[in-house]
Amino acid sequence: MSLVLAGVALVAGCLAIAAPSPLRDSDTLGVAYSALGGMVWLTPIALVAAGAAVALILWELRGHDTTRGLIAIRHLPALGAAVDWPGAVLLGIALSTVIVSFSAEDPTTGAISPAALWLLPLGALSAACFVIRERRARHPLIAAAELRSPGAYGALLANLAVGAALMAALLDIPVLARATVDPNSQLGAALVLLRLLVGVPIGAVAGGWLSQRIGNRLVAGTGMAITAAAFLAMTFWTATTLADPFGPGWLHPSDPVLFACGLGFGLAIAPVNASMLASVREHLHGLASALVVVARMIGMLVGISILTAVSLRIFYTTASAFPPAQALCPQSPLNCAAYERDVTSAIVTELRAVFLGASICAGIAAILAAVLLRGRPERLVPAVP
Secondary structure (H helix, E strand, O other): OHHHHHHHHHHHHHHHHHOOHHHHOOOOHHHHHOOEOOEHHHOHHHHHHHHHHHHHHHHHHOOOOOOOOOOOHHHHHHHHHHOOHHHHHHHHHHHHHHHHHHHOOOOOOOOOOOOHHHHHHHHHHHHHHHHHHHHHOOOOOOOHHHHOOHHHHHHHHHHHHHHHHHHHHHHHHHHHHHHHOOOOOHHHHHHHHHHHHOHHHHHHHHHHHHHHHHOHHHHHHHHHHHHHHHHHHHOOOOOOOOOOOOOOOOOOOHHHHHHHHHHHHHHHHHHHHHHHHHHOEHHHHHHHHHHHHHHHHHHHHHHHHHHHHHHHHHHHHHHOOOOOHHHHOOOOHHHOHHHHHHHHHHHHHHHHHHHHHHHHHHHHHHHHHHHHOOOOOOOOEOOOO
């Protein structure tokens, strides 16, 4: 019964949010999307989703004598009481102050919000309080005492920098392709990123094999150094780099650079995780693995906020020096090829700045990995009986 109710709630909720045209515009099925009283969330299909969700909660609360419930709702209060809510709030404040400082300002006037003068100190204070809180909390979000080994906190710090560089690649390489060689095809721009992504699984497999033989530090450090060098090469790209012929019609000068960038990211995956797992006790392996992923996600979030804010400022500064389209093409200002070339040039300049920032982040990750990661993944810390 729980699975049925959960399925109904999920399917009806997805259909209510997506509102596909064949259903919404149908003479018969479209009735499910007729809003009651003009309120979208009161459509019949939305009410079905809400009703199924409420029924699921009530069914789970009634208890199960012979079968296991789908959702342990009765245990949620105890679980919530064990969560370190003050620590979560402090961490949230620290992260949000950085993001708001670099995303709330109009890029035509500056890269950093004037409020950063008090937001960033507040974030630093919150981060310090978070560290103190985690050392004293009965149920900390992060078991700081278990992460005192350089191999553990080194994996977290390295993955923070890896995340910042990775997000720059995932977001801005398709943007460059869309602005230069594939202005009318989002799919074509996305396929350019595939040249990088194909190197990631190859590097991941090779990194796992090599880390068992030559150590985590050398493999992860070398991988991120390769990625840093690839990003540095991207800072010299032009508006035609992704289209210039290199060999066969499908091969371009960017292919080795993009492949090397993805290969470096892949090489670092296994050594970073192996260093963390080798540095904590066995019963904490699940939490440690999750923290490695969380560190990378935080790096992606903070990194892209800062890099985007700075690069957009560079774009608007560069674009402000261009003559307007009316001056370049007085007869057809709305279809001015010269102005479009200037805008494309400004976009390329902006993305070069992003790639330079990503190269610096990847270089920092390489240094952290080479210095801090645990070098012998086979020597695990024995579990406490």
